[in-house]
Amino acid sequence: MKVRRWGGLFLILIFSTSAFAAELGSQLQLHGFGGWQYGRTDENHYLLGSDEGHYEHAQFALTSIANPYERLSVVAQLHFEQEEEGTETELDLVFAEWFFSDLLKFRIGKVKQPFGIYTEVFHVGTVRPFLTLPEGVYGASGLVAEAFNGIGWTGEFIASSGWGVAYDLYGGELIVGDSRPWEALAVPPPLELEGEDPLKETIGGRLVFITSVPGFSVGLSGYSGEVEAEEGEPDPGRTSVYGAHLDYNAGGWTARAEYVRKKEGEGLEQAGAYGELSYRWTAHWQTAARYDWGKADLPDPIPAGGGSLVEHKDWTFALNYWFNPSFVLKGELHLVDGNRFAVPEEIVPGEPIETKTRLFMVGANFSF
Amino acid sequence: MKMKKWTFLFLLFGIPLMASLLEAGEASFKVIVNASNPVSAMTRAQLSNLFLKKATTWESGRKAFPVDQVESSAARKNFSEVVLKKETHAVVSYWQQQIFSGRGVPPPEKPSDREVLAYVQENPDAIGYVSDGALLPEGVRVVRVTD
Numbered sequence: 001m002k003v004r005r006w007g008g009l010f011l012i013l014i015f016s017t018s019a020f021a022a023e024l025g026s027q028l029q030l031h032g033f034g035g036w037q038y039g040r041t042d043e044n045h046y047l048l049g050s051d052e053g054h055y056e057h058a059q060f061a062l063t064s065i066a067n068p069y070e071r072l073s074v075v076a077q078l079h080f081e082q083e084e085e086g087t088e089t090e091l092d093l094v095f096a097e098w099f100f101s102d103l104l105k106f107r108i109g110k111v112k113q114p115f116g117i118y119t120e121v122f123h124v125g126t127v128r129p130f131l132t133l134p135e136g137v138y139g140a141s142g143l144v145a146e147a148f149n150g151i152g153w154t155g156e157f158i159a160s161s162g163w164g165v166a167y168d169l170y171g172g173e174l175i176v177g178d179s180r181p182w183e184a185l186a187v188p189p190p191l192e193l194e195g196e197d198p199l200k201e202t203i204g205g206r207l208v209f210i211t212s213v214p215g216f217s218v219g220l221s222g223y224s225g226e227v228e229a230e231e232g233e234p235d236p237g238r239t240s241v242y243g244a245h246l247d248y249n250a251g252g253w254t255a256r257a258e259y260v261r262k263k264e265g266e267g268l269e270q271a272g273a274y275g276e277l278s279y280r281w282t283a284h285w286q287t288a289a290r291y292d293w294g295k296a297d298l299p300d301p302i303p304a305g306g307g308s309l310v311e312h313k314d315w316t317f318a319l320n321y322w323f324n325p326s327f328v329l330k331g332e333l334h335l336v337d338g339n340r341f342a343v344p345e346e347i348v349p350g351e352p353i354e355t356k357t358r359l360f361m362v363g364a365n366f367s368f
Numbered sequence: 369m370k371m372k373k374w375t376f377l378f379l380l381f382g383i384p385l386m387a388s389l390l391e392a393g394e395a396s397f398k399v400i401v402n403a404s405n406p407v408s409a410m411t412r413a414q415l416s417n418l419f420l421k422k423a424t425t426w427e428s429g430r431k432a433f434p435v436d437q438v439e440s441s442a443a444r445k446n447f448s449e450v451v452l453k454k455e456t457h458a459v460v461s462y463w464q465q466q467i468f469s470g471r472g473v474p475p476p477e478k479p480s481d482r483e484v485l486a487y488v489q490e491n492p493d494a495i496g497y498v499s500d501g502a503l504l505p506e507g508v509r510v511v512r513v514t515d
Contacts, residue, residue, distance in 0.1 A: 215453060
């Protein structure tokens with residue numbers, strides 16, 4: 001029912017934007033991206049793979065960008081994601097931006113969270129060398145969010161020498177996903193091991209230094225927000241996250257690395273990092289490798305046998321064939337050690353957990 | 369086992385890295401503006417900023433209108449490598465990031481030198497590039513690009 005309703009809205013959007021486009025010409029643009037992927041593991045569930053093979057993950061998003069006035073942009077993105085449980089539809093972003101100058105733009109609405117390298121293009125497969133993002137930073141540890149609801153300022157300045165700086169400042173609410181597999185060892189286990197924590201009164205920012213080396217930039221990001229206390233529970237305090245990244249993209253090479261750390265009040269601390277390197281051998285063939293790491297430091301001792309549930313290491317190797325910059329076939333192999341994100345179907349206290357997981361994935365990404 | 373992994377990574381990336389360091393680009397295009405535009409020379413970085421829309425105005429404060437050539441054009445490939453210091457696919461990827469994060473849209477693309485020349489001729493604040501051998505009509509002139 002929910003899918004039908006969103007499908008109807010999607011059709012209305014298509015038809016209305018066609019009419020709008022006809023009226024406004026180049027002042028409205030319609031773009032989209034999507035993909036499909038298959039994943040199979042030898043053990044455990046990891047990313048979109050299972051030991052039985054998982055065929056059902058497909059996604060599509062439609063983005064409209066309108067400039068009804070010279071200084072005003074209105075952006076919306078509707079995202080459909082098919083999983084085993086059905087199709088989820090989400091408004092990825094919808095905001096208005098007022099252009100004061102290149103140094104100062106004001107945004108209000110639901111905006112992609114500016115943090116590190118990939119948060120603003122979370123699901124867009126044609127802008128990265130892998131089917132999946134590194135779990136250590138972008139996975140269910142809740143280090144980063146996909147979007148914030150609120151207001152923001154953004155701008156950039158680049159000197160004629162090539163040096164420059166780009167910044168984002170924002171405030172509002174962040175919805176952060178979180179998964180805590182070690183809680184399954186508690187007796188009795190909690191009903192839900194995955195959840196979403198709204199962070200209220202969040203303030204955050206990102207500062208990117210653009211160097212005179214073409215394609216090379218480094219950045220710092222951070223945010224801090226308040227988790228609402230549940231009735232009868234003590235105030236959990238503020239959650240704070242900070243990180244650093246470097247990004248190089250030139251001459252067929254991409255080299256990217258990020259480190260992010262999160263502290264929840266006086267309790268749980270988590271950290272994640274990765275480094276990835278890719279090279280285009282020809283216009284079509286690309287190889288890539290990535291090392292991805294994540295760790296959770298619990299305030300209390302981990303129950304016996306649960307040490308691997310707080311640790312994550314993943315070596316990933318990829319081979320891609322690009323038909324053109326908007327359509328790519330990807331194949332990748334993950335060699336995972338740890339169960340922070342690669343978990344068995346059921347965690348039973350006292351029973352050993354297989355800590356090593358191999359995942360093979362193939363899929364396609366496209367955009368227009 | 370660890371040694372094998374590093375050898376594999378070196379073969380995967382070390383050889384292309386050395387090869388790419390030896391490559392150098394040479395310009396075979398000319399940058400053009402409308403004849404009414406007072407700008408006569410620009411640095412490579414200024415030009416790159418306009419075409420990646422990191423800067424959107426001329427020094428006079430007027431809005432700039434860059435115009436690109438289609439992805440398959442030889443002039444676009446050369447311009448991307450020499451001015452933007454990226455291969456064309458990387459420029460397309462940059463615009464995908466801008467679009468899907470809601471930050472901006474790419475300049476319009478024209479299929480030939482002739483259409484770029486016509487666009488620049490008609491728009492006082494436009495800037496484009498054409499292949500080195502293209503004949504310039506009245507109302508369009510070349511801008512010198514410096515490092």
